[in-house]
Amino acid sequence: MTDPILLLTRPEAAARRFLAELEVAAGRHLQAVIAPLLRIDEMTPPRPATSPAGLILTSERGARGAARMGYVGLPAWCVGPRTAQAAKAAGLEPLAGGGTAETLLAAILAAPDTGPLLHLRGDHQRGELVARLRAAGRDCAEALVYAQTARPLSDEGRALLDGTAPVVAPVFSPRSAALLAGCAPVAAPLALVAISAAAARPLAPLKARVTQATRPEAIAMIDATLEAHATFGSMEHSRGSGA
Known part of the structure; x- marks a missing residue:
């Protein structure tokens, strides 16, 4: 066989x-x-004018982007365990997001609002996480830390x-x-x-x-x-x- x-x-x-x-x-x-x-091209955007109280990471590459931007010690909502491992390795404090974009959104909304959030993501996304958090009254911005180019x-x-x-x-x-x-x-x-x-x-x-x-x-x-x-x-x- x-x-x-x-x-x-x-x-x-x-x-x-x-x-x-x-x-x-x-x-x-x-x-x-x-x-x-897909080919991954990493980017390092400037920090936003408003300093985040926490990060949202929906991939390991988001965690690496946080490190390149110089974010350390911040709590970071992580979509899954592998992202959480990358966040910890980058000097962040991972918070469990449950494994999907939907469970991540629910976990963030169920937690106390501790201040502005920053989603570090790629140029292709789904779930409209930032828009939905804003609609729920949370202060949330986003920054692109990698691009995904089709091959x-x-x-x-x-x-x-x-x-x-x-x-x-x-x-x-x-x-x-x-x-x-x-x-x-x-x-x-x-x-x-x-x-x-x-x-x-x-x-x-x-x-x-x-x-x-x-x-x-x-x-x-x-x-x-x-x-x-x-x-x-x-x-x-x-x-x-x-x-």
């Missing part, structure tokens, strides 16, 4: 880290093609999707899902793993099996990807053998 090949389309550093985590969890080498569909699928990635070997592709955001969907049509047998329902929706044009992680967290994506890798490989082997 031939293992499915992983197609990893995150920015390269994140893709390599995820592959390493998958291999540790699997206890073996996994065949993969790293073909990023074409590499020749190796295209060849994989045009081939016959089964492919498992995890997706971590609605935007990366939409970029991957733009690679349709696909000839290869394809299984997709989405971090959330929002990331699953844009995948419809690929007409492939989609599994959703149980939680929007890295560990849940590792579990879901390895499960898809194992079960999809078995299914394709059964089809190929006529079982």
Whole structure:
């Protein structure tokens, strides 16, 4: 039986880290093609005139942006545990946001208003977090600390999707899902793993099996990807053998 090949389309550093985590969890080498569909360009904007009492971080890159801007010691609302780890490493005081934009918003609104907030984010976002906080009466500004530039699928990635070997592709955001969907049509047998329902929706044009992680967290994506890798490989082997 031939293992499915992983197609990893995150920015390269994140893709390599995820592959390493998958291999540790699997206890073996996994065949993969790293073909990023996004490039990350970091930015360091000037500090706003009003000093924030706290930060809002919806990615690890937001935490790194805080460090570049010289923010230390501030409480930082973090969307998930990996962002919280990055915030702590940057010298901030992480506050748990529950794992999604919706739970993050609810957590902030349930907490006492301690002063102005600053959301450090990328140039593509969803959820209108700042606008919704302002509508709820919170003083909240935002600053762009990184840009996400779309990249074409590499020749190796295209060849994989045009081939016959089964492919498992995890997706971590609605935007990366939409970029991957733009690679349709696909000839290869394809299984997709989405971090959330929002990331699953844009995948419809690929007409492939989609599994959703149980939680929007890295560990849940590792579990879901390895499960898809194992079960999809078995299914394709059964089809190929006529079982």
